[in-house]
């Protein structure tokens with residue numbers, strides 16, 4: 249393939265813009281904020297799940313507490329009724345009197361047992377609610393940090409996108425000045441060779457694969473016409489001669 253030496257040199261400018269665009273795209277994909285956002289989102293979700301579990305536990309305990317409260321109330325009412333009967337002096341038979349007194353005693357014991365349970369449930373609830381408050385605070389903090397990290401990510405993305413737009417415009421303008429066949433060859437090699445389609449020959453070395461050319465290849469290049477499009481024998485990239493080629 250033939251191409252004017254100036255066009256070949258401009259291929260290196262095109263390569264520089266493509267490499268810049270690749271670096272920007274890579275930076276966009278690998279921002280540290282991306283991993284941070286992922287981690288924080290997972291943390292917020294986990295804290296929300298943990299809170300749901302504790303809320304369920306708390307509402308179970310609340311139901312248990314209401315039940316014990318109702319039981320205590322029932323025992324208290326029964327005791328009051330028994331006591332009133334006892335105080336009224338209407339209970340005549342000694343046997344009935346004894347039964348009543350024994351019932352009041354057993355109701356006292358029952359009340360004391362229920363009050364212990366009540367206390368135990370209240371203590372459990374306090375532990376659950378304290379942990380729930382902690383979880384909610386942790387979640388609030390994590391959500392806040394997540395929002396800040398997302399903002400930082402978006403700001404950096406916007407910078408990268410603006411830079412990428414600028415690079416893309418420059419690239420389009422430059423590409424339009426190059427002959428179609430040279431451009432097509434460059435694109436083909438670039439897509440097959442890790443993003444580098446054209447490389448300078450710098451002091452006898454290919455800047456694409458960084459290998460020093462042997463004397464035979466260098467001699468062949470010295471003899472080639474200036475408009476001959478050369479390829480590196482090692483990496484097959486388009487090899488562009490410059491003033492620093494060492495020929």
Ligand SMILES: [Zn+2]
Nearest residue numbers: 454457480483
């Ligand atoms: Zn090479």
